[in-house]
Amino acid sequence: MRSENAEQKLHQFGFFALIVFCALCFLAYTYAGKSGAPVNTLAQLNSGVVCGTVQDFPGTIILGRPTGNEITFSLLSSVDIAEMYVTAESQVAPAAQTSVFSLGAGSPTTITLSGLYPNSYYYYTAIMNFGGTSVCSTMHGFQTQRSPGSSFTFAIIADTHLGNDFLCNQDRYKQTLQNINDERPDFTISIGDDFLADLPWVKGTSEVQKIYLSQRPFLAMVGQDGAVFNINGNHELQNGWLLDGTDRNMAIMVMKARLAYYPNPRPNNFYSGASTPQPLLPGELTENYYAWFWGDALFVTLDDYLYSSEGKQWSYSLGYDQFTWLKSVLPYNAGFKFVFHHTYGVDRGGVETASYFEWGGLGLKSYEFTKMRPGWGDQPIHQILVANQVDVVFKGHDHLYVKQDHPDGIIYVTAPQAAFDPDGWKGGSNDKTSEYTAGGTILGPAGHLSVEVTPDAAIVSYIFSRIATDSLKNGVNGQVADQFTVPRKMRYG
Numbered sequence: 001m002r003s004e005n006a007e008q009k010l011h012q013f014g015f016f017a018l019i020v021f022c023a024l025c026f027l028a029y030t031y032a033g034k035s036g037a038p039v040n041t042l043a044q045l046n047s048g049v050v051c052g053t054v055q056d057f058p059g060t061i062i063l064g065r066p067t068g069n070e071i072t073f074s075l076l077s078s079v080d081i082a083e084m085y086v087t088a089e090s091q092v093a094p095a096a097q098t099s100v101f102s103l104g105a106g107s108p109t110t111i112t113l114s115g116l117y118p119n120s121y122y123y124y125t126a127i128m129n130f131g132g133t134s135v136c137s138t139m140h141g142f143q144t145q146r147s148p149g150s151s152f153t154f155a156i157i158a159d160t161h162l163g164n165d166f167l168c169n170q171d172r173y174k175q176t177l178q179n180i181n182d183e184r185p186d187f188t189i190s191i192g193d194d195f196l197a198d199l200p201w202v203k204g205t206s207e208v209q210k211i212y213l214s215q216r217p218f219l220a221m222v223g224q225d226g227a228v229f230n231i232n233g234n235h236e237l238q239n240g241w242l243l244d245g246t247d248r249n250m251a252i253m254v255m256k257a258r259l260a261y262y263p264n265p266r267p268n269n270f271y272s273g274a275s276t277p278q279p280l281l282p283g284e285l286t287e288n289y290y291a292w293f294w295g296d297a298l299f300v301t302l303d304d305y306l307y308s309s310e311g312k313q314w315s316y317s318l319g320y321d322q323f324t325w326l327k328s329v330l331p332y333n334a335g336f337k338f339v340f341h342h343t344y345g346v347d348r349g350g351v352e353t354a355s356y357f358e359w360g361g362l363g364l365k366s367y368e369f370t371k372m373r374p375g376w377g378d379q380p381i382h383q384i385l386v387a388n389q390v391d392v393v394f395k396g397h398d399h400l401y402v403k404q405d406h407p408d409g410i411i412y413v414t415a416p417q418a419a420f421d422p423d424g425w426k427g428g429s430n431d432k433t434s435e436y437t438a439g440g441t442i443l444g445p446a447g448h449l450s451v452e453v454t455p456d457a458a459i460v461s462y463i464f465s466r467i468a469t470d471s472l473k474n475g476v477n478g479q480v481a482d483q484f485t486v487p488r489k490m491r492y493g
């Protein structure tokens, strides 16, 4: 039970914070009204003049699970914070704030902010009480679910391979994230190979946590201003064939770390997704595949690994539950349908591999889907995507950008690697061009994909990331290396 003195302090703290935040919001409203600029006013608002003690949050903030009226903050502080709360306000909606809570140094904590209005951009700040001194964190922002007919942007990154110095130049990775941040996307989807649990020094829980921790400062560069969605790649080792019934195998250790540090969606009245409990994660859901609506688009993410019994051919599987779930979400009406995953079960390539095994039904000699997946229906994954008019499948794994138009009407896109050397790629060991025998638009690293969704079309752009040590011969930073348009399918009545 709190002492009277403590309660009094808390009230004083809350009152001080309320005054500060009201002043900030007034300035935000005034400035935005004068300039007409809706969001990029943070530098003006965080001059420190009003909130006398404004400082960066002493750690990392990553946003997740945005809905029409909620968002989740994943907070990791380097110092103990006796009391804090997060408060947010938009230009059109009343303020919302979390409950007051304490934050221990080094303990990742999630807190949900509720009572938000949909289709709104919110500024937020954390009000922190350090032993009686109140401090406001630097203001950041986020977007709640867009309404149908809205225009918005989201970003995609792939294969960051942080921790492998050959595949990830950290300066270039930061530049990629900065390029994303400059676009102010509503959210960023990372499609795997971000957490290298298979590095040789990773042996147990503490090393796994180090791996997941090491990405926080990077992903927070975009994640404090818009949600991040994670998808498992092969290097995350959340592989079904590693499960041994104990909690000492890598698949479970890695899953626990992901759940602790990165809040991904779990099924509720906004998200659909993995609902089958994993017995070794009591009280948790696996948060490894999920779907949601945003504006006119349906987003569907898949996990290629947790339900696979081996890393090849027919042993790679979504598993019956995920496969059945995919069939249940794709028929929903949407102007655009996007599917995201790391790679097909048959390793590298785009349309070249879409015909095989669980994805396309062909075995090495003949069509085998109904024989190999009895009771799963007549259609493998690709045919289900075609039947439901999926527009684009985004994958990673091959460390280059490829855009291919499948004759069945789906665009298959391999997302570029975020941070590889653009000058050392061609012809080197990281050049997987030869896997793409069917051709298409093929470009080397590094950078991200930016997708602008409008009521009439989605425009997908590959944006180069370059740093000072890169030559100019393979493009410049921020260059639109490729761009294509996906017309909206008029699925609504």
Ligand SMILES: [Fe+2]
Residues within 6 Å of the ligand: 159, 161, 192, 193, 233, 397, 398, 399
């Ligand atoms: Fe990779």
